[in-house]
Amino acid sequence: MRHLREIIVFAAVMLALAGCGEPPAPPPPPAAGPYPEGADARAAIAVGLQRARESGKRVLLKFGANWCPDCLALEQSFTGDGPTGELIRANFEVVKIDVGRWDVNMDVAADYDEAASNGIPSIAVLDSEGKLLHVTKARELASARGMSEDNIHEWFGDLLKQLDG
Template sequence: MLRGSGRGRNAGGLRRAALGAAGAAAVVLIAACGSSGSGSGSGTDAAADPKLPVPATTTAAPIATPATAATLATPGATTASATAPPNAAAPEGYDPARDAAADIAAARRSAAADGRPVLLDFGADWCPDCVVLGKTFTEPDTAGLLAKYHVVRVDVGDFDHNLDVAAQYVELRSSGIPALAVVDAHGKLEVATNQGQFANARDMPAAEVNAFLKKWA
């Protein structure tokens, strides 16, 4: 999901079609959360927003409405509590009540102790692609790879939450959400998906997610 005109606006637009003599109904076309499925980072510059950090290069693409995320969420899923520490398994959802800076600091201390890298996942529960990536994280093969990391999921709200934390690791203007970053056991940023590689997670097979995790574990 790339930053564009704001949460709740449908980049794919609305198309209304006649449904016969009985009347008409709105048909909402939901665009992918990424850059039209390319993930290449190409496109036009995003509109200026003083709330967001401005990277050296920025790209933008239409975004999808958050309204569809609810239909993709796992029934009965809950987010991690605000007091529970992050762990190797990916927490469910992006909890806005958590202290992201403290979670990352705790994960980095654990990484320094056991040598496992830290995987940072920036997103929001309203984003369909973020929801899909979270479900991929629960698949057996992917979950096994995540066990090699300390996983922290950071809520960025409507691109208006934890931006100071996110700016230390990713460029949200070009990365969109979900955005991943890997920090090694020594605190070095190994990779950040600043070109929107995961912003179209709905169209990404689990094998691609697993390849990324294998590369940086």
């Protein structure tokens, strides 16, 4: 009986010591999304305009948020290897503008005919001098996650025809 008590005490001490090791590592930070939170949107637009002057392209301001599934779906089309990604890269300098939960950069959206006031994702297209050429006002892209790649490509193809017409 005495040995059983010693074994139990020894086991309890060992278990207590096992819990005294290094604290667990903190979880990794969440992955950053495509919309740069905390970025200076006006400075990003200035860089986009400069790139547009150098490349001869237009500037596409893309208003959205990292929590928005439609914004993420549109981003996937823009950055993918498919026809939409190729169309966007060939014709636009893209500037992504985070609107948070409609609590950041809304003043920037206001500068472009309230670009994000009717929902996100929304876009504004500028010429290389900053003149507003087009803005989505009727939630045209607000259901991007339900749009096929072909639908998105067709929408931007039609927009380019309108801008070039």
